Every structure is written in C-alpha cells, then in structure tokens.
Amino acid sequence: MSLAINLFSPLQLGCYTLPNRVVMAPMSRNRAGEGNVPTALNATYYAQRASAGLLITEATQVTPYGQGYPATPGIHSPEQVKGWQRVTEAVHTRGGRIFLQLQHVGRISHPSLQPNGVLPVAPSAIAPEEGEAATYEGSKPYVTPRALETDELPGIVEAYRQGAENALAAGFDGVEVHGANGYLLDQFLRDGTNKRTDAYGGSVENRARLLLEVTEAIVGVWGADRVGVRLSPSNTFNSMTDSDSKATFGYTINALNRFGLAYLHLIEPSEADERHGGTLTPTVYFRPFFKGLLMTNGGYDRDKANAAIARGDADLVSFGTLFLANPDLPERFQSDTALNAPDPSTFYGGDERGYIDYPALELQVR
Ligand SMILES: Cc1cc2nc3c(=O)[nH]c(=O)nc-3n(C[C@H](O)[C@H](O)[C@H](O)COP(=O)(O)O)c2cc1C
Numbered sequence: 001m002s003l004a005i006n007l008f009s010p011l012q013l014g015c016y017t018l019p020n021r022v023v024m025a026p027m028s029r030n031r032a033g034e035g036n037v038p039t040a041l042n043a044t045y046y047a048q049r050a051s052a053g054l055l056i057t058e059a060t061q062v063t064p065y066g067q068g069y070p071a072t073p074g075i076h077s078p079e080q081v082k083g084w085q086r087v088t089e090a091v092h093t094r095g096g097r098i099f100l101q102l103q104h105v106g107r108i109s110h111p112s113l114q115p116n117g118v119l120p121v122a123p124s125a126i127a128p129e130e131g132e133a134a135t136y137e138g139s140k141p142y143v144t145p146r147a148l149e150t151d152e153l154p155g156i157v158e159a160y161r162q163g164a165e166n167a168l169a170a171g172f173d174g175v176e177v178h179g180a181n182g183y184l185l186d187q188f189l190r191d192g193t194n195k196r197t198d199a200y201g202g203s204v205e206n207r208a209r210l211l212l213e214v215t216e217a218i219v220g221v222w223g224a225d226r227v228g229v230r231l232s233p234s235n236t237f238n239s240m241t242d243s244d245s246k247a248t249f250g251y252t253i254n255a256l257n258r259f260g261l262a263y264l265h266l267i268e269p270s271e272a273d274e275r276h277g278g279t280l281t282p283t284v285y286f287r288p289f290f291k292g293l294l295m296t297n298g299g300y301d302r303d304k305a306n307a308a309i310a311r312g313d314a315d316l317v318s319f320g321t322l323f324l325a326n327p328d329l330p331e332r333f334q335s336d337t338a339l340n341a342p343d344p345s346t347f348y349g350g351d352e353r354g355y356i357d358y359p360a361l362e363l364q365v366r
Contacts, residue, residue, distance in 0.1 A: 004310040007302065008334055011053065011315060013293060014225030014262035016097055016173065018053035021309060022330040023318035025297050026056040026101040026176065026230070030349040032073040036061070038083035042073070043090040044356045048327035050096030053316065056228075056265075057087075059103035059178050062163030065121065066184070067113050068105030069134045071349060075100060075163045081170045088171035099174040099228060100167040102160055102218070106184030107145035107193070108238055110135050119146040123187050123194040123201065128239040134348075150198045153210060156184070161217035174226035177215055180267055182238025185211045186231075189248060192241030204251045212255055224260045228295070233286065234269035236276035245279045253289040264290045265318065268298035284313045302333040328360040337361060 011018045033039040049055055061067045061074045074080045084100070091098045109120035110133035122145035132139035148156065160177075167175050179185040187193040188210045194201050200209050211229075219227050233249035242248050256264060269280035283296040296314035305317035323329045325342035332339055346354020 004306075006306040006309055007317065007330075009309075011293070013054065013316070014174065016054075018097070018316075020051075020053040020330050021316040022053050022305075022323075022333060023295060023297075023316050024049050024052045024055045024323040024329075025318035025320040026058055026178070027320055027324055028058045028069060028072055028348065029324075029355060030069055030071040031351075031355060032071045033083070035077065035079050036067070036072060036074040037077070037079045038073050038087050040086065041352060041356065042083075043087045046087050046098060047090035047094050047096075048356060048360070049323060049329070050091050050094035051328060051330045052096065052323070053330070055091060055096055055098040056176050056318065057098065057100050059101045059105075059183070060163075061103050061105070063104065063159040064115050065109070065118075066104030066106075066159070068103075068108040068110075068183070069348070070113075070136045072103075075102070075166045075170065076159075081166050084167070084170035084172070088173075092171070097173045099176050099226075100170070100172045101176045101178050101230070102163050102167070103178045104156065104159065104184040106187045107142070108183060109133070109145075110140055111143060112137060112140070119143060121146050121148045121152075122184070123147065123196050126193055126195070128182075130239050147196070150200065153200060153213075156210065157213050157217050160214045161221060164218040164221040168221060174228065174262060175218060175222060176228040176230055176265065177211070177218060178230055179211050180230045180232035180265075181235055182232075182240040185214065186235075186238075186240060189231075189252060190240055190242040190245070191248070192239075192243075204248050207248065208252045208255055211252065215256065215259060215261075219259050219261075225262050227259070227261050228263040228265055229256055229261060230265040230267070232267040233281050233283075234273045234278050235267060236273045236278040242279075246281055246285070249281070249286060250289055253286050257291045261292055263293040263295050263316065265295040265297065268296060268300075270298055284308075287313060325358050327358055331361060335361070 107122035266283040297318040
C-alpha cells in the first residue's frame with residue numbers, strides 16, 4: 001500500500017529539509033517594543049511555534065516610510081537586528097526554521113506613522129476607497145499618497161535589499177517578499193492602483209517590474225533557494241482591483257520562474273473578496289504557471305490541506321488563525337486533537353494575553 005503525501009511528509013524547500021508541510025502564515029501582531037524592536041515576548045511567541053515546517057514572521061518594514069500600523073517591527077535599525085537575533089536564536093534552539101516577511105505598505109500608511117509626518121508613497125496618487133488608516137491615535141481617514149518619482153524607485157529596491165541583508169545579519173533562514181494584500185508591491189502590480197505612464201506602469205510587464213527588481217536584489221543577498229514570494233491574485237482588501245487579474249498574476253508568476261525561488265506563496269480567494277466582487281481565482285489555477293514549490297493559504301484546516309497536497313494542488317499549506325491560537329498546531333493535527341479557538345479581540349496589539357498564553361498539549365509519555 002502506498003501512502004499519499006500529506007502535511008506530515010518531509011519536504012526539501014531550497015536548502016532546508018522541512019519535517020512537515022505545516023507552515024505558520026505571516027501575521028502582524030502589533031506587539032513590537034519601543035523603536036519597533038522585537039522583544040523577548042515576541043521571541044517566546046515564535047519559539048512556541050517552532051514545530052512548524054517553516055515559520056514566516058509578521059510583515060516587517062524595510063524602511064520607516066514603509067510602516068503602516070502601530071508597533072509593527074522593522075528591519076532597518078541595528079536595534080531591530082539585535083531584537084530579531086533574539087527571535088531567531090529562540091526558534092533555532094527549539095529546532096525550527098524562520099523566514100522574515102519584508103514589507104513596505106505604500107499608501108496604507110498615514111503621515112502620523114511617517115518620519116517628519118510626510119505623505120505615504122504609492123505608484124499613483126490614489127487613496128484607498130474603503131477603510132481607515134490605523135495610527136497610534138486610533139483610526140484616521142486615509143490620505144491621498146504621493147506618487148513615487150521614477151528616480152526614487154532604485155531607492156525603494158535598495159531599501160528591500162538592505163532589509164534582506166539585515167535579515168541575514170539577524171540570523172533568519174530566509175526571507176519572504178510581501179507582494180500581497182494591497183501593499184506597495186501589490187499596488188504596483190495591479191492596474192486599479194497603478195496609473196503610471198513610465199516604465200513601471202501601463203503594461204503588465206511594466207507593472208511587475210518593481211516586484212521583479214526587488215526580488216532580484218533580495219536573491220542577490222540570499223540566493224534564490226532561501227527566498228519566497230507571496231501574492232494574492234484575488235484579494236480585494238485595501239481597496240485593490242485589477243481589470244484582468246488572471247493575466248496580471250499569470251505573467252508575474254511566470255516571470256518569477258527565472259529566479260528558481262524556494263517557493264511561491266499564494267492566498268486563496270476569501271468570502272470578503274467575493275463580497276467585494278473580486279475575480280475569484282483559486283491558487284490551483286496558477287499551479288501550472290510556477291515551476292517550483294507552491295504554498296497555498298486561506299481557510300484551510302487539516303483535512304482540506306491534506307487533500308490539496310495529496311491531489312498535488314500545492315506542496316505546502318500555511319495556516320494563519322489556527323497557528324495563532326495553537327502553538328503546537330502540527331502535533332494537534334497529527335494526533336487529531338481538538339484545537340483552541342482564536343480570539344480576534346487580541347489579534348492586533350496588547351500584551352501576552354492572546355499571544356503567548358494559548359495552551360499547548362500536555363506532553364504525554366506513554
Ligand atoms: C492577525 C492577522 C495578521 C495578519 N498579518 C499578515 C501579515 O503581516 N502579512 C501577510 O502577508 N498576511 C497577514 N495576514 C494574513 C494571513 O497570513 C493569512 O493569509 C490569513 O489569515 C488567511 O489564512 P487562515 O485562513 O489560515 O487564517 C494576517 C492575518 C491575521 C489573522
């Protein structure tokens with residue numbers, strides 16, 4: 001009898017042998033310390049979850065101009081690098097592997113989060129239609145961002161490259177480029193937010209240029225086998241639209257093949273995307289476009305994930321809210337144990353409550 005491949009089948013991802021395919025999805029928890037420096041509390045949180053095949057950190061700004069929410073960590077100051085060293089050491093001590101998610105939020109920021117209160121930057125001067133900016137003083141209306149000049153774009157690429165180099169110094173095992181969920185790189189990709197007339201706007205080749213340049217710069221630091229890219233083709237969050245998302249993401253995913261990345265991380269369409277009238281394209285549609293490992297995410301439980309892997313629709317599955325609430329999610333999946341329920345009231349910001357106090361299973365020696 002041959003056993004089907006499932007979440008517990010080991011997998012070679014780039015230069016790492018993962019003991020399982022249960023990945024912790026990137027999740028902002030807004031609990032960084034002063035100066036947006038990771039703390040011992042953050043180290044405990046990630047170390048508790050070290051049995052994941054791979055941990056992906058919360059989105060981490062590569063420049064102070066890329067911050068979009070209170071208390072999100074950065075990777076641009078020496079103190080932040082030191083703070084992250086604490087996290088990576090704690091995870092490695094528990095035998096885990098951890099990639100840093102590199103972020104610039106673009107227009108989702110607010111002047112109150114920007115150095116000297118300047119306007120957030122974006123491909124074009126278009127404010128998000130829905131929602132509000134999250135600031136230290138509570139929610140505020142979004143401002144219309146400033147469109148980046150063409151000659152500023154090398155500086156954006158350099159910020160990502162420097163962030164990648166800092167991540168290496170912080171002891172990470174790799175990095176994930178955040179190209180999803182309506183932040184800067186996604187704003188460039190999609191034609192609802194990108195109305196540029198230079199080499200970075202118009203055709204899909206031009207709209208994908210910044211993501212590809214950023215990826216190339218990061219691959220130059222890390223080597224492709226320790227770099228992943230996250231995309232969200234169906235996402236409508238942060239007022240994102242595209243007139244032809246299948247073509248936009250089909251081209252982009254195909255173009256990413258040139259690097260030989262560790263993985264591509266795609267987010268499935270959600271109920272919110274459906275409510276907002278987005279084009280709902282399941283990740284399996286893009287499977288044939290990518291010539292490497294595909295990680296899927298969004299609404300998966302154990303059985304759905306096992307089925308996707310057994311069918312060959314994806315190679316790994318990342319779990320967000322379930323991992324947030326279950327520090328030992330792989331063990332619970334494997335032993336078919338009941339799961340802790342996530343508490344949304346403690347998702348963003350706060351202290352150790354709803355962060356490091358979700359119970360793990362008692363160790364049972366039989
Ligand atoms: C509290 C919270 C914070 C999140 N922060 C991020 C983030 O920093 N970067 C990112 O790419 N996605 C982020 N997401 C999206 C998750 O990675 C994931 O796509 C989403 O939770 C759907 O997966 P799930 O159904 O397994 O929870 C966040 C989700 C949650 C619930």
